[in-house]
Amino acid sequence: MILNLTTLFFTIAYINLFPSSNESWELKKDQDSIKVYIRNVDDNTKEYLAETIINSDIDKIFKTITDFDNSYRWMYKLNSSKILEKSDTLMYVYFVVDMNWPLKNRDLISDAVITQNENKIRIVMNSYPDYMPEKEKLIRIKKSRSIWNLEKIDDEYTKVALQSYAIVEGIPTFIMDLFILDSPMYSMTQLRNKF
Numbered sequence: 001m002i003l004n005l006t007t008l009f010f011t012i013a014y015i016n017l018f019p020s021s022n023e024s025w026e027l028k029k030d031q032d033s034i035k036v037y038i039r040n041v042d043d044n045t046k047e048y049l050a051e052t053i054i055n056s057d058i059d060k061i062f063k064t065i066t067d068f069d070n071s072y073r074w075m076y077k078l079n080s081s082k083i084l085e086k087s088d089t090l091m092y093v094y095f096v097v098d099m100n101w102p103l104k105n106r107d108l109i110s111d112a113v114i115t116q117n118e119n120k121i122r123i124v125m126n127s128y129p130d131y132m133p134e135k136e137k138l139i140r141i142k143k144s145r146s147i148w149n150l151e152k153i154d155d156e157y158t159k160v161a162l163q164s165y166a167i168v169e170g171i172p173t174f175i176m177d178l179f180i181l182d183s184p185m186y187s188m189t190q191l192r193n194k195f
Contacts, residue, residue, distance in 0.1 A: 025049060029181055034188045036181060046176070047165035050184030054160050056195035058152045061160060062121050064194055065148055066112070068093045074190035076183040079105060084131065089114045092131055096138065099171070106168060107134075108141040123148040127166075143167040162188065 025037035037049040054061055068091065072078035077098045085092040091112040099105050109132065110125040127144040134140045144166035151159040162184060168176065 029185060031185065032189065034185060034192075036184050038180060041165050045165055045167055046180050047163065048180050048184050049161060049163045050188050051159065051161040052188050052192060053153065054158050054192050054195055055156060056158060057155055058119075058121060058150050058158045060195065061150055061158050061191070062116075062123075064191065065123065065150075066091070066114070068112070071095070074187065074194070076186040077179075084109070092128060093125070094132075097141070103171065104137070104139050106141050107138040108144060108166070110144065110146070119152040121148075121150040139170065141166050141168055160188070160191070 024039045026039065027035060028038045029036040034050060034052045038046055039049075041047045068081050068083045071081035071093075072095075075081070079096040079098040080094075081096075082094045083091055084094050091114075093110050093112055095108045095110070097106040097108065109128045111128045112123055112125045115122045115124075125144075125146040125148075127142060129140050129142040144164070146162065146164040149159075149161040149163075151161075153159055164184070171179075
């Protein structure tokens with residue numbers, strides 16, 4: 001959603017997003033039953049994978065995540081969020097990210113492609129920057145991807161994973177390094193606290 005952008009935002013082939021021995025994920029934080037892994041997308045961009053288990057059924061969690069009109073209430077650094085267009089399997093969503101003075105706020109338009117079966121739900125969000133004209137007071141984030149994976153454990157517990165990166169130009173590296181750890185910890189904690 002953000003750089004979790006919600007970051008979080010094209011359908012891509014299903015891949016297993018949980019860390020395995022053949023992936024370059026590095027565990028950076030393990031706190032309050034939330035694990036955050038980091039890996040390099042390229043020389044200048046890092047991607048995170050956060051995972052936890054939430055005491056709620058998969059459908060309730062899915063409805064909360066896809067209620068993008070209210071994402072700003074619990075996703076890290078979101079100033080506002082709005083669904084622009086919606087069907088059963090595809091949404092277009094608009095986010096404004098608060099970067100704090102003196103940095104200019106960023107905005108992001110993402111598509112959200114939903115696939116599901118009985119025990120798993122996947123929401124793939126890729127940036128869609130040309131959906132509408134850029135706004136004068138905001139800097140458009142033009143490349144981002146966020147993937148939510150929900151996996152039913154049983155009727156009471158769901159494994160939740162969020163993988164995300166964004167290319168945010170004009171932001172110092174040390175700020176982005178803080179953002180990439182703080183963002184998933186905050187958002188996962190806030191999501192879990194809803195149940």
